[in-house]
Amino acid sequence: MQRNPRGATRRADSTELPINGQRLAWGGATLLVLVLLLRLFTNGSDGEDGSKQSTLADPLLTATTQIAWDAVTEGQIQSIETTPLTWNDVTVRSGDNLSLIFNRAGFSDRDVFDVTSGVQGQALRRIFPGQLIGFAADEAAELIAVRHIESPLKQTVYSKNEGQFVSEVIVRETETRERSVAITIDSSLFLAGDQAGLSAAIIMELAAILGGVIDFALDPRRGDDIVILFEENYLDGEKFSDGNILAASFNNNGRLVEAYRYTDSLGDTGYFDADGVSMRKAFLKAPLDFTRVSSSFNPNRLHPIYKTKRPHRGTDYAAPRGTPVYAAGDGRVIDAGYTRPNGNYVFIQHGEGFKTHYLHLNKKRVKRGDRVKQGQVIGTVGSTGAATGPHLHYEFLVNGVHRNPRTVHKILPKAKSLPDSEIPRFKDAIKAPVQRLARTKASDAMTGAD
Numbered sequence: 001m002q003r004n005p006r007g008a009t010r011r012a013d014s015t016e017l018p019i020n021g022q023r024l025a026w027g028g029a030t031l032l033v034l035v036l037l038l039r040l041f042t043n044g045s046d047g048e049d050g051s052k053q054s055t056l057a058d059p060l061l062t063a064t065t066q067i068a069w070d071a072v073t074e075g076q077i078q079s080i081e082t083t084p085l086t087w088n089d090v091t092v093r094s095g096d097n098l099s100l101i102f103n104r105a106g107f108s109d110r111d112v113f114d115v116t117s118g119v120q121g122q123a124l125r126r127i128f129p130g131q132l133i134g135f136a137a138d139e140a141a142e143l144i145a146v147r148h149i150e151s152p153l154k155q156t157v158y159s160k161n162e163g164q165f166v167s168e169v170i171v172r173e174t175e176t177r178e179r180s181v182a183i184t185i186d187s188s189l190f191l192a193g194d195q196a197g198l199s200a201a202i203i204m205e206l207a208a209i210l211g212g213v214i215d216f217a218l219d220p221r222r223g224d225d226i227v228i229l230f231e232e233n234y235l236d237g238e239k240f241s242d243g244n245i246l247a248a249s250f251n252n253n254g255r256l257v258e259a260y261r262y263t264d265s266l267g268d269t270g271y272f273d274a275d276g277v278s279m280r281k282a283f284l285k286a287p288l289d290f291t292r293v294s295s296s297f298n299p300n301r302l303h304p305i306y307k308t309k310r311p312h313r314g315t316d317y318a319a320p321r322g323t324p325v326y327a328a329g330d331g332r333v334i335d336a337g338y339t340r341p342n343g344n345y346v347f348i349q350h351g352e353g354f355k356t357h358y359l360h361l362n363k364k365r366v367k368r369g370d371r372v373k374q375g376q377v378i379g380t381v382g383s384t385g386a387a388t389g390p391h392l393h394y395e396f397l398v399n400g401v402h403r404n405p406r407t408v409h410k411i412l413p414k415a416k417s418l419p420d421s422e423i424p425r426f427k428d429a430i431k432a433p434v435q436r437l438a439r440t441k442a443s444d445a446m447t448g449a450d
């Protein structure tokens with residue numbers, strides 16, 4: 001493949017027709033995330049009286065969304081009302097409660113009672129800043145409907161029917177489209193991904209999928225090619241959120257790493273290489289937030305400690321103080337303390353034969369005896385002890401002997417494979433993604449040749 005003479009990152013980009021518009025499960029997950037986010041922003045307040053709520057900017061719900069909801073609500077409500085309703089939407093502010101909101105819209109506490117007194121109406125009390133409460137009245141200015149727009153995907157309409165307010169939940173679904181992108185790493189994975197229009201979340205997800213196979217802090221090389229096939233969720237013709245990564249191939253310095261998302265016949269989803277071997281490995285290759293590792297740093301060549309006579313028995317990752325350090329694998333903290341050479345350190349035992357050491361930490365986040373999960377933050381990068389600058393010194397020991405963390409993976413136990421019985425179904429499932437990756441790569445090569 002030829003390089004672009006200007007050294008810029010090339011991309012091939014295509015969007016196919018929607019493959020699956022029904023994503024209820026996904027929608028639920030998104031709502032959960034939204035709710036969690038909102039809870040985060042509201043300091044855990046349940047939003048009922050709003051007294052504890054802190055500020056949350058309004059743009060959660062955009063004008064476009066509101067217009068979209070108007071169209072939806074109209075269609076739904078016409079079964080009850082013969083004339084379309086005119087909504088007056090009020091944004092829930094920090095510190096709001098229903099009484100304040102109803103009053104702002106020109107309605108009384110009596111109206112609050114009427115709408116919320118029924119069993120269904122109780123749900124209206126769970127409001128969060130940034131959401132919209134809409135009001136519709138008849139010619140006599142009597143309240144006939146209230147709508148609670150919780151998110152771009154969910155609203156509840158409370159409408160008066162024979163003197164009583166009854167509620168109806170209206171859920172919108174995003175439409176999922178597949179997109180494939182080819183990128184060539186010029187300086188960093190993040191920059192390349194960004195230039196190709198990939199969100200930070202997708203790049204992080206890619207790194208997480210391949211994190212047992214590729215050290216994203218040290219492995220990527222200029223000229224490496226990545227092709228990624230992923231889903232994007234659309235609402236009213238506009239991108240609403242990222243979906244799943246379906247497949248990815250990474251040509252890392254001549255080594256091809258591939259991953260395919262697969263849901264087996266029992267319903268379990270994971271990522272596997274083309275032979276059905278799980279991408280989830282016992283150890284992460286880079287036990288820290290790779291996005292903050294300085295890309296120009298090559299510890300084997302430049303790091304001053306390496307130049308001393310003492311053999312260097314680990315890998316150094318130069319990163320800003322405070323960068324999260326992760327447990328490389330599941331295990332138990334067998335030691336966590338401070339010594340002059342190590343600074344703040346954490347030692348983790350993984351199963352019988354493996355240990356990992358993390359030195360020069362700024363802060364330790366675990367103590368001796370703690371159980372840790374792969375990817376759990378155990379501390380932060382620092383320069384405590386005999387360190388010339390902030391970096392993580394990482395060691396890998398097999399049966400008490402230091403091994404090079406960069407190459408030790410070759411002797412580790414094999415990752416889980418799909419059972420033989422699952423392989424034909426798996427091969428069938430990845431046929432289309434395999435072709436799609438190849439097509440994207442080919443068109444990228446053509447684009448870059450001129």
Ligand SMILES: [Zn+2]
Pocket residue numbers: 305312314315316392393394
């Ligand atoms: Zn070191």
